Amino acid sequence: MSAKAKLRREMSAGSPSSSSLGDSLARQVGSKRTTPGRGHDPELTRQNILAVATKEFAEKGYSGARVDEIAARTNTSKRMIYYYFGDKEGLFVTVLEEAYRRIRQIEATLDLAHLEPEDAIRALVGFTFDYQNSNEDFIRLVMVENIHQGVHLARSRAIQDLNVSVIHTLRDIYDRGVSQDLFRKGIDEIDLHMTISALCFFNVSNRATFSQIFKRDMTAPEMLAKRRETVIETVIRYLKK
Amino acid sequence: MSAKAKLRREMSAGSPSSSSLGDSLARQVGSKRTTPGRGHDPELTRQNILAVATKEFAEKGYSGARVDEIAARTNTSKRMIYYYFGDKEGLFVTVLEEAYRRIRQIEATLDLAHLEPEDAIRALVGFTFDYQNSNEDFIRLVMVENIHQGVHLARSRAIQDLNVSVIHTLRDIYDRGVSQDLFRKGIDEIDLHMTISALCFFNVSNRATFSQIFKRDMTAPEMLAKRRETVIETVIRYLKK
DNA sequence: ATATTAATGTACGAACTAGTTAGTTTGGTC
DNA sequence: GACCAAACTAACTAGTTCGTACATTAATAT
Incomplete structure (x- = not known):
């Protein structure tokens, strides 16, 4: 059999x-x-x-x-x-597509509209941090794709559409924050998204080299919790007046 | 011939x-x-x-x-x-060693001790951003090493020693900032270094996927200048009281 | 039942790839 | 000018790797 x-x-x-x-x-x-x-x-x-x-x-x-x-x-x-x-490339493209689909799908269920702007940002950043930290595979696939100059992603219309929704969510929260006089004016939402991504991504992507150079286990729960706070705090402070 | x-x-x-x-x-x-x-x-x-x-x-x-x-x-x-x-691995280890040596060597000549804390941080972050953006090879080598779980870096005592000096520089600036009552207390310098690295690194490492998804040329001078400001501002706001 | 199409397994090959073998060239030394 | 060690080369090998040809089995329509 x-x-x-x-x-x-x-x-x-x-x-x-x-x-x-x-x-x-x-x-x-x-x-x-x-x-x-x-x-x-x-x-x-x-x-x-x-x-x-x-x-x-x-x-x-x-x-x-x-x-x-x-x-x-x-x-x-x-x-x-x-x-x-x-072929091998077709397989990789599909793997990448599915990985992006998974995170954006969960992200879409977050329902941040009913939260106050600051809480919404905290929730979004917190989710991003948690998801990326517990889905190392996703991070590594994105790294791999970047090493290959994004040639596979270019072939996939599906992935590109998926990611734009995050920006709308962010724009909505930010605008509410500005009109409530909580956030500074003039911040670009893609720039903001980039900051959030960078801070969350690095933690996972550069784990190996960083932890070896600085002798820190970046997967230790206390370490992770502390870093999570730092990331959220960094984003909030960047936004606030 | x-x-x-x-x-x-x-x-x-x-x-x-x-x-x-x-x-x-x-x-x-x-x-x-x-x-x-x-x-x-x-x-x-x-x-x-x-x-x-x-x-x-x-x-x-x-x-x-x-x-x-x-x-x-x-x-x-x-x-x-x-x-x-x-062998191939020996070659890669040497390539990686040389790449780390180059950045740390330039970094060491920065002489930030004579600058006011805030200016010193701005200079350090600015340098890191500029260096990483104009040395894509270095970034990509670090990405590659991370994909391979840092096994080559582990074999190189040289690299590990090189990187600790950044932390001392950072500690010195931060301490001065705190004693002048400019910076908040209780910030860990490795955590701070990580924030700086993350913000500068991502810009280069995730160029391909990010620019494709959000249709932004991340190598355009205006784009780069704007992002540079955001990164410096983010770090300063995180440190300040 | 039978024909047809979708799904699957086995075995193989052409091209590639890290590493080696066996020997040659070069410049300096005695 | 014979000799030596370091630097160097061309050609090869053993093993790998993506992809395919060909045969077979299972599901569906008729």
Whole structure:
């Protein structure tokens, strides 16, 4: 029996809410089966490949990632990677797309409109910090894409649309802050977004070199909490009158 | 005649101050010949390899860089890379070491002690911003090293020592600021350094994705000048009472 | 039942890639 | 001018890596 068949069996047999739900995405994706009872399950196969590929690309970069290695960790074969994604680049683009989609999707549910401007900023920055810190894969994929001059992102219309919404949210909060005479005038929202991104991103992206040079474990909870406060405080102080 | 021999000839013949000084480092390094008149010039060869390798690693990442490609762009042969640097990793470690050495060396000449605390911070942040923006290679090498979890940096005692001095400079300025009642108490200097680094680094490291998503040319002079001001202002506002 | 299409597995190959082998050139020394 | 060590080269090797040709199985429509 193939590994794929084994996975199928595990999913159809046993309790409906799988006990292995806590397992890594790479081993079993959370998506519901599109067509229960089918021997062939394209969506499951696709998701399984994507989950494994995300790990591999985030860990080793685009050039360092090996298609054979991804295939080996999959419940299916290398042939399926080429069947669904065309080539290594197509696979990477999809991985990147999905990663962006995930963060923007959660971000969209934040509902900051009902908060006071300062609290809204605190919430947004706090969320960004937390999300990026607990989703190192996303950060690393973005780093990898930047090393490659954004050539893959350029090929994906989808990603570009996704990201503009953040700016609208930010603009809304900022405008309210200005009209309440809390925030300074003349601040550009993209500039502000950049400041927030920079402060949150660096913490994860430069973990390795920074912690080695300054002997600090940047993943330690106390460290993280302190840094989180600093980042929020920095942004607030930049905005306030 | 070999390419190497050609280069030698170009350097020994002609005017003493070479007219090709403006050429890329990759084609001719600035170092003086250690042993004038020799057909073999080890230091020149070494520097030539390093200059080419710096470009290649910065451009394509560690795994994406090709030893053969580096060799081809060199005035010497692939064998010499292995002769002087052992292997690909040894070459990368040396490239990284040299890149860190360059920035810290210039940084050390800044002489901020005679400036008022606020001006000193402005000068330091301004310098960091300018240096990082005009030395994209350095930023990219650090990104590459972070993608690889800092394994190469770990092997280099030299780099780690180099970086501690920044913290002392920062501590000195900060302490003066606090005793003059200009800066808030209780700010950790490594935390402060991280904020400065984050704000300056991101501008270069995430250029590709950021500018593509938000349609901004982050290398445009006006853009750069504006961002520079924002970064300095952000740091100052974080420090001030 | 049967034809048709979608999904999948196996095995392989052409091109590439880090590193090496075996030898040559160069300038200085005795 | 014979000899030596450092600097250097061309060609090669062993292993890797992306991608594909070909065969097969499962699902769906008729």
